[in-house]
Amino acid sequence: MQRLSASFTSNNPGIELVWVTLEENILRQRVTTDIATGAGRFDIVMIGTFEAPIWAERGWLTPLVEMPEGYDVDDILPSIRTSLSHDGTLYAAPFYGESAFTMYRTDLFEDAGLEMPDAPTWDFIRSAASKISEQNDDVYGICLRGKPGWGENVAVITAMANSYGARWFDNDWKPQFDSEAWASAVNDYVSLVRDYGPPDATKNGYTETLNLFQNGKCAIWVDATVAASTITDPETSNVADRVGFALAPGTGLGKRANWLWVWSLGISSSSGHQDEAMRFVAWATSRDYTELVAREDGWVNAPPGTRASLYQNSDYLKAAPFAEMVLSSIKASDPAKPTVDEVPYTGIQYVAIPEFPGMATAVGSRIAKALAGEIPTDEALKNAQWVTEKVIERARFISDD
Structure with missing residues (x-):
């Protein structure tokens, strides 16, 4: 995502991206502290299915109700969309999903x-x-x-x-x-x-x-x-x-x-750059981004487990012999039971x-x-x-x- 982000900044010249990459255990600690205290160090955070609904309920995340035209929220797999929602509203956009x-x-x-x-x-x-x-x-x-x-x-x-x-x-x-x-x-x-x-x-x-x-x-x-x-x-x-x-x-x-897990992008409610953050989140989790990855790195590396359309794409299915088993594993995962x-x-x-x-x-x-x-x-x-x-x-x- 970081390597390909020049595609985003070239089309959004007023936005500068500053990346912070951390080992997973440290990531969880620092992001949780920043979001919970409203410190506002991070505009966008990478979180999972555990954090999204809990943080949404506490008012720590911005609801993703105004995604750009063509984003197609309905294309997101139902179990993935549900796991990142609170009271029926999406609070984090899925970058990739997994079982x-x-x-x-x-x-x-x-x-x-x-x-x-x-x-x-x-x-x-x-x-x-x-x-x-x-x-x-x-x-x-x-x-x-x-x-x-x-x-x-x-x-x-x-x-x-x-x-x-x-x-x-x-x-x-x-x-x-x-x-x-x-x-x-x-x-x-x-x-x-x-x-x-x-x-x-x-x-x-x-x-x-x-x-x-x-x-x-x-x-x-x-x-x-x-x-x-x-x-x-x-x-x-x-x-x-x-x-x-x-x-x-x-x-x-x-x-x-x-299991069912989704690494996703959420926007801190304390962010001072809400519009810019929304544009980036939409770009990084869109069909267009998936196609950009495919052009640059091949279809096999397309972010999996989030959009139904990917599993209907013949180019992806040909490149990823594991695709159907991944989808079956995700569909068989029921966090409610x-x-x-x-x-x-x-x-x-x-x-x-x-x-x-x-x-x-x-x-x-x-x-x-x-x-x-x-x-x-x-x-x-x-x-x-x-x-x-x-x-x-x-x-x-x-x-x-």
């Missing part, structure tokens, strides 16, 4: 005599990772995020736990980390990464794991669908011609480890309450310690149970008695 699925090395599977199912189970993933690890000294059987953070390891672990029948809270807002489902999910996650993953996995978030896969170090990777264009691009990936895709794994309970059993919250890889980032960061830190072998998994889950109970009690979601 999660399974990416794997077709050559390594063939060498091992394995065939990846379209809808694999976690048991199959484990057996495949084990077999490939035994046959390859220089390739890890599986790579999963281990870096602590509510948008890093917690996203993957929560989605995985959903597929095991786990949930953060029951309908009475009582934490559920003392359940057998959570114990099974976290024990399997830790043993998978420890036994068949890279060393020092707690240092690996999305970006680091992407780099490992691109460089041919991972046989299986379960993560964001947006990675597909990068790992199949021969200019950025050493294994571009040896990648296959399947749905996110499950356990047969009706939920898979997929994220778990096997009923829950009082929305959100798949997160719980859509303001207190979630703090409690999830604490939970992610403890699970990372278990992954590093510093504490047992049952201790990590006891810690998770304790911290979520305290946070929810303090927030008065449940009564003191």
Whole structure:
């Protein structure tokens, strides 16, 4: 976006763009502080489906009700549009949308005599990772995020736990980390990464794991669908011609480890450049921008997961063999019904309450310690149970008695 923004500034000569790029965990902290305090340092912020409706309700974002003619809000996929809205009004424009699925090395599977199912189970993933690890000294059987953070390891672990029948809270807002489902999910996650993953996995978030896969170090990777264009691009990936895709794994309970997330552009209500910000947001999330990316970098790199028209474009479908599975994964993701059993919250890889980032960061830190072998998994889950109970009690979601 930054590289292509000369197209925008040349048509809007009175607007100067100043970019600030941050690592994801730091980005969340600084942007949240700026928006919440009304400091006005940022006119436009990149936020996700967690922040958009909560911040909109608090009056921190400008409603996007006057987008330029031809923007075509109705072309945005319904689930994406809903996730960025509050009371039916759009408050952030989607730059790209994603779910999660399974990416794997077709050559390594063939060498091992394995065939990846379209809808694999976690048991199959484990057996495949084990077999490939035994046959390859220089390739890890599986790579999963281990870096602590509510948008890093917690996203993957929560989605995985959903597929095991786990949930953060029951309908009475009582934490559920003392359940057998959570114990099974976290024990399997830790043993998978420890036994068949890279060393020092707690240092690996999305970006680091992407780099490992691109460089041919991972046989299986379960993560964001947006990675597909990068790992199949021969200019950025050493294994571009040896990648296959399947749905996110499950356990047969009706939920898979997929999610719904949208990186989007929102306008701070404290911005002193509302009109200019609106013009940029509209440009960067428009069909015209998608076509600009296609001209400059090829259709395979077009921002995915936001507009229905992209998945009706024959040029894109030809360039992106993963497109239909991405769309299917997004459509199958239901933030209103994220778990096997009923829950009082929305959100798949997160719980859509303001207190979630703090409690999830604490939970992610403890699970990372278990992954590093510093504490047992049952201790990590006891810690998770304790911290979520305290946070929810303090927030008065449940009564003191």
